[in-house]
Amino acid sequence: MSGGARELTVDLGERSYPIYIGTGLLAELGRKFTDRGFSVKSPVMLVTDSAVEGLYASKAEESLRASGYTVTRAVVPSGEASKSLERLDVLVEEALKAGLDRKSVVIALGGGVVGDLAGFLAASFMRGVKFVQIPTTILAHDSSVGGKVAVNHRLAKNIIGAFHQPEFVLYDLDTLASLPLREVRAGLSEVVKHGLIWEEAFVDWCEENAEQLLSLAPDALGYALYEGCKVKSIVVSRDEKENDLRAILNLGHTIGHALEAVAGYGELLHGEAIAIGMVGSARLAARFGYSPDIAERTERIFRKFGLPVRIPDSCATENVMSAMLHDKKFTEGKMVFVVPTAIGSVEIRSDVSSEWVKEIVDGLREGKS
């Protein structure tokens, strides 16, 4: 029996796909391939990283082989540095040597880095082959919806990529058991974000079930990932190519990305940086006349999840401001922010004064209320 088993469809017309969430799903991978009619004559490539390989790669491959598929494993070093054109080149070589053809499937088994890299391989190899995602982090619930795949350039993150939707996403909750607590907290930050931009009731539920979520209770976790994916899915369905609405997903990301860059990538986890950023955005809301309760509530929730809500001293205000001005979300010199108007709804403001932002960044220091 699969604990917390749920299925969600990301609605994108002919590119629609299901997300399966539950326990024990890895063993069903081969059957899912068969159900979808994937050819056993075309080799499958499983892309994973050095941290995840030893934990789950064999299980995934055994399931595929039991259903008659030939699988080649490609292992990349764990970490952001693998999202490069050089690594793509190596993977293409491995794909060619394994005899992948146009009907082959590329599987990403891992977190966001593996998903982005293997996804771009799938998008560009032979001008596009099938793609399946098996996320092994909570954070990856976010990148598993929407089809954004990419590699980095040394001058810019995610700058070379594509929109390439997967055939399906398999979220086996068992694979989350190996996550360090700090990454659990950081992953839940994006889950809560999806509540904050779209649905107050889900924010309430997250707050009430914080302990269950932090202990990875399958039922609670399955529900939270389902709801998080659902919100993202609704937004992406209405704006697949990121023309307008999709920007609301960036709540907390303007300050968050700047903090990540200034602290040095990896020092502050993405989920931690955006938690601080969301508190900042909520304080900005008060400047626009919305209730100050939004900021208090936002801060309380993230504290409950053990996430940081203050900017570390290592990030000087002037450096944070400078990093924001180089962010690609700024158009023509004005600062654009996603600002909450209540818990569960946001608006996009392009009239944000940099003075206000500076004051808020200054105010988010340790020791300040």
Place this chain on the structure above:
Amino acid sequence: MSGGARELTVDLGERSYPIYIGTGLLAELGRKFTDRGFSVKSPVMLVTDSAVEGLYASKAEESLRASGYTVTRAVVPSGEASKSLERLDVLVEEALKAGLDRKSVVIALGGGVVGDLAGFLAASFMRGVKFVQIPTTILAHDSSVGGKVAVNHRLAKNIIGAFHQPEFVLYDLDTLASLPLREVRAGLSEVVKHGLIWEEAFVDWCEENAEQLLSLAPDALGYALYEGCKVKSIVVSRDEKENDLRAILNLGHTIGHALEAVAGYGELLHGEAIAIGMVGSARLAARFGYSPDIAERTERIFRKFGLPVRIPDSCATENVMSAMLHDKKFTEGKMVFVVPTAIGSVEIRSDVSSEWVKEIVDGLREGKS
């Protein structure tokens, strides 16, 4: 007045785009940008190669600047070696330094290599920006329809790429005047191919107007490019992602690609290799019981255009056969060929005996009839 001015629409639903064919069009580039509402606030990147740059880059840029656009020029070395991930990396760096954003346009000014490389840059930079093609060879009429863009891997040609349709194609016949005669002949080989697969009347016309075409008379050349693009456009419209029908465009390519690979890339021009390949396919047709007149007629036409119709001695039969067996158009060991059933129509046969192919390759030697 534009000599031989014509306009054709490649019909791909919301990705449809026009091809403008005529003389003096380069000077109208800026106006075309304005007409389509491209933002003057977003920098334009003109990608060209070291052979074409000195001839036409300034003219294109002047037209854009006169319409208020900011243009950055990126020059790549002339030749197939530029279709690489390494070169893509350099172009991404140039694009970032020039401040390209999501509303920017990437222009390919050149032949097939520049079109494929700049096209893949446009497809992947920031997950896709606008793309405009300005072909400066006859051969590029073929690659300007259908949106296939790619770079090479050292183990395989065109293996990393995308389908990315241009906003429009500007075919200025004046830019063809600088082509060496050998490239004119080779480019016309693909034009005739489009007649051979689809429309006997156009084949008749090409044969009657061979001298006009070889001397680059604008009216004849404009009509030939229009008809060639039209045939390809009809085929691509019905099969954008190359699932079935699009394969008929490979007439002559099975033997042709093998000859290119065996002779060494660049020794035999693509158009020359496929001319020989088309004669081979026509001889194969006779084996299937179709009229031997098809092969005679095919050979006569290519001779009239001064194209080779025999395999050079440098290409040993066993090497040609071996190269064909490694071609990605072979599925499960059987040989697949596009075979003419008459002048102007073809069929795809997957039941081709390799013995027959070997005899035909052997028979296509200098000195043999």
